[in-house]
Every structure is written in structure tokens, then in C-alpha cells.
Amino acid sequence: MIEIVSPAPSLLVVSGMSGSGKSVALNTFEDLDFYCVDNLPAELLPDFVRSATHPERSSQKLAVGIDVRSRGDLANIPEWLSAVGAMGLDPKLVFFDTRDEVLLKRYAETRRRHPLTHLGLALADAIALERQALKPLRALADVIIDTSDLNVHQMRRRVITELGLGLHSALSLLFESFAYRRGVPADADFVFDARGLPNPHWDARLRPLSGRDADVHDYLDAQDDVRRYVGQVGDFLGTWLPRMQSDTRSYVTVAFGCTGGRHRSVYLAETLGELARTRGWGDVATFHRELD
Incomplete structure (x- = not known):
């Protein structure tokens, strides 16, 4: 045995x-x-x-x-x-x-x-x-x-x-959220503007929360414009990220910005980051500049 x-x-x-x-x-x-x-x-x-x-x-x-x-x-x-x-x-x-x-x-x-x-x-x-x-x-x-x-x-x-943790040849992807009032991240490869989407800030119940919270997530999930935005950005990234990998790129930063960097941009970074994991686009991390 x-x-x-x-x-x-x-x-x-x-x-x-x-x-x-x-x-x-x-x-x-x-x-x-x-x-x-x-x-x-x-x-x-x-x-x-x-x-x-x-x-x-x-x-x-x-x-x-x-x-x-x-x-x-x-x-x-x-x-x-x-x-x-x-x-x-x-x-x-x-x-x-x-x-x-x-x-x-x-x-x-x-x-x-x-x-x-x-x-x-x-x-x-x-x-x-x-x-x-x-x-x-x-x-x-x-x-x-x-x-x-x-x-x-x-x-x-x-x-x-x-630390020798076995990074393979896949892209290293960072999905980052930020507030436009503090400037666009200097190292971003793709920048998507979320300021035209419905803003949870104007809901007193959601204002103290962030895009990481389930209530904010559910609110934005229910918006037609948000679902359309996520679908279109997902299609775009699904088309171009593989091209960047074949072009010997090792890492890519995808940044989402909104007014305060707390609700919409955070939700989008988390949602598209999870989509990237599900579809196997690369090694995925998220970073929320105004929260982390």
C-alpha cells in the first residue's frame, strides 16, 4: 500500500x-x-x-x-x-x-x-x-x-x-477603482468612466456603504444601464486582453472611475474582476484606491 x-x-x-x-x-x-x-x-x-x-x-x-x-x-x-x-x-x-x-x-x-x-x-x-x-x-x-x-x-x-508562489504565464490583471476628483491612476492601461451610471450616493440608505456591500451591489445590479455597461465592457475586455497577452504583456491595469470612488467604480472593479476570474483571463487582483 x-x-x-x-x-x-x-x-x-x-x-x-x-x-x-x-x-x-x-x-x-x-x-x-x-x-x-x-x-x-x-x-x-x-x-x-x-x-x-x-x-x-x-x-x-x-x-x-x-x-x-x-x-x-x-x-x-x-x-x-x-x-x-x-x-x-x-x-x-x-x-x-x-x-x-x-x-x-x-x-x-x-x-x-x-x-x-x-x-x-x-x-x-x-x-x-x-x-x-x-x-x-x-x-x-x-x-x-x-x-x-x-x-x-x-x-x-x-x-x-x-516568494516563489508559482506565477504562470497568464496575464496579471489589476481591476482598480478610483475617484476622478483625485486624478486618474498613472499606470492604468484601460480607463472606464462610470459617472454616467445611477449613483447610490443619492440614496441615504446606501450612502455610507461601498460597492463591496451587498445592498449597493443589488441596487446597481437592478439598473438596466449598469447591466448594459458591464456587458459591453466585458465584451471589450474579452476581445482585447488575449491580444495583449499574445503581445508579451505580463500585466494590465483596468481602472474604473466615478465621482467619489466609493460606489459605482468599486462595484465595477469587483464585478469585472470576478468575470475575469470566471473566464480565465489571467491572475486577478482588485484594488480600491479610495478605500484600501
């Missing part, structure tokens, strides 16, 4: 500076069938792995985000990684870094709050404090990826190739 041995589960611990691209990395791992958890309290890492690898769940690929937001003493990470190793896993710590001046620019562009500004710190001081707090993790990292000069698509490809 031949005994079939299942491969040992793998674990990627994702850490790094806030604004360096950790969310992009976790989204990429999720697209590659990893079971992903972000902002896990660091001391719960062994318990999470024990639960996720239970025979009744049998998750074989795990990715966990642990950073300055995580509760617990990050200096104890070696102890928790050793505990995970004792369970038969070979954990790898991937650290994302970015130059301070680039982080300052990214926060200025997105207007998001740094997780340490609640301490009453200026942004530059919050970044400095975070860098100090993450020193133990950076020192332990198996892989350090500097994203200072990478766009979202390049970052995704760098993550896949750096």
Missing part, C-alpha cells in the same frame, strides 16, 4: 510599515487560495494556526498580518514562531518597507490616518515610532520587500516572484 502524505501547511506572516503595501500582499495571497487574517493579536498566532490546520478545516496555506496595530509584545514573536514550527509548519516572515518620504506622500494622497496618530503624534513622528517598534520583526524577516518605487501591480508581481 502506498501511503499518501499531505503537504505540510505553509504560513506567511506579513508585517511591515503602515502604508507599505501589506493589504495588497494579503489580497494577493487570498487570490492564490491562502486563508488570510489581518491584524491578528500577535500572541494568538499559535492558537490561530492550531485552529486553521485542524483536520476538519485543513487549510494548507495560511497568511497572517501582524504589525504595529497588533496587541501584544512584538519582541515575543520568535517564541510564537517557534511554537508554530513545533506544529510542523515552516513559517516565513515577510516584511514590507518603504522610505519615509514615500510614506508621507502616500498618506497625504489617501488622507488616511496612521494607526499611531491616535497617540497625538504628528505623522512623521508616528512613522518614526512605528519603525522603532517594528525593529524586532524586521530583524527576523526571511524576506524584506521595499515598495517605495513600486505601483500596486508591480508590488503584486514582486510578492509572487520573491
Whole structure:
């Protein structure tokens, strides 16, 4: 009798500076069938792995985000990684870094709050404090990826190739949403304007939600113009994306813009991204510039 041995589960611990691209990395791992958890309290890492690898769940690929937001003493990470190793896993710590001046620019562009500004710190001081707090993790990292000069698509490809996750020859597709008031993404290959479609913003019930939410999705799905738009864009991409692949293109960004970058453009990026997955047009990721 031949005994079939299942491969040992793998674990990627994702850490790094806030604004360096950790969310992009976790989204990429999720697209590659990893079971992903972000902002896990660091001391719960062994318990999470024990639960996720239970025979009744049998998750074989795990990715966990642990950073300055995580509760617990990050200096104890070696102890928790050793505990995970004792369970038969070979954990790898991937650290994302970015130059301070680039982080300052990214926060200025997105207007998001740094997780340490609640301490009453200026942004530059919050970044400095975070860098100090993450020193133990950076020192332990198996892989350090500097994203200072990478766009979202390049970052995704760098993550896949750096970690040897088996990217094949298919196109790497990014479906991105954005707000026109903040400009068109500079690296977009195709840009589609959704501002002529019905706007959920004017429905008080839908206004606080985003295009990721089921109520917004159902509202837009019910609109004839939206269904026609999705069908026509889908036909266009189905015609031209294979041509771009045969033209030795390795990655393509398809961007959808609306006024606020929250409802219509997000819905379209998610909907067309799912269509691309279903039709096998390539390796698909989504990014919502005004939300992520």
C-alpha cells in the first residue's frame, strides 16, 4: 500500500510599515487560495494556526498580518514562531518597507490616518515610532520587500516572484477603482468612466456603504444601464486582453472611475474582476484606491 502524505501547511506572516503595501500582499495571497487574517493579536498566532490546520478545516496555506496595530509584545514573536514550527509548519516572515518620504506622500494622497496618530503624534513622528517598534520583526524577516518605487501591480508581481508562489504565464490583471476628483491612476492601461451610471450616493440608505456591500451591489445590479455597461465592457475586455497577452504583456491595469470612488467604480472593479476570474483571463487582483 502506498501511503499518501499531505503537504505540510505553509504560513506567511506579513508585517511591515503602515502604508507599505501589506493589504495588497494579503489580497494577493487570498487570490492564490491562502486563508488570510489581518491584524491578528500577535500572541494568538499559535492558537490561530492550531485552529486553521485542524483536520476538519485543513487549510494548507495560511497568511497572517501582524504589525504595529497588533496587541501584544512584538519582541515575543520568535517564541510564537517557534511554537508554530513545533506544529510542523515552516513559517516565513515577510516584511514590507518603504522610505519615509514615500510614506508621507502616500498618506497625504489617501488622507488616511496612521494607526499611531491616535497617540497625538504628528505623522512623521508616528512613522518614526512605528519603525522603532517594528525593529524586532524586521530583524527576523526571511524576506524584506521595499515598495517605495513600486505601483500596486508591480508590488503584486514582486510578492509572487520573491516568494516563489508559482506565477504562470497568464496575464496579471489589476481591476482598480478610483475617484476622478483625485486624478486618474498613472499606470492604468484601460480607463472606464462610470459617472454616467445611477449613483447610490443619492440614496441615504446606501450612502455610507461601498460597492463591496451587498445592498449597493443589488441596487446597481437592478439598473438596466449598469447591466448594459458591464456587458459591453466585458465584451471589450474579452476581445482585447488575449491580444495583449499574445503581445508579451505580463500585466494590465483596468481602472474604473466615478465621482467619489466609493460606489459605482468599486462595484465595477469587483464585478469585472470576478468575470475575469470566471473566464480565465489571467491572475486577478482588485484594488480600491479610495478605500484600501
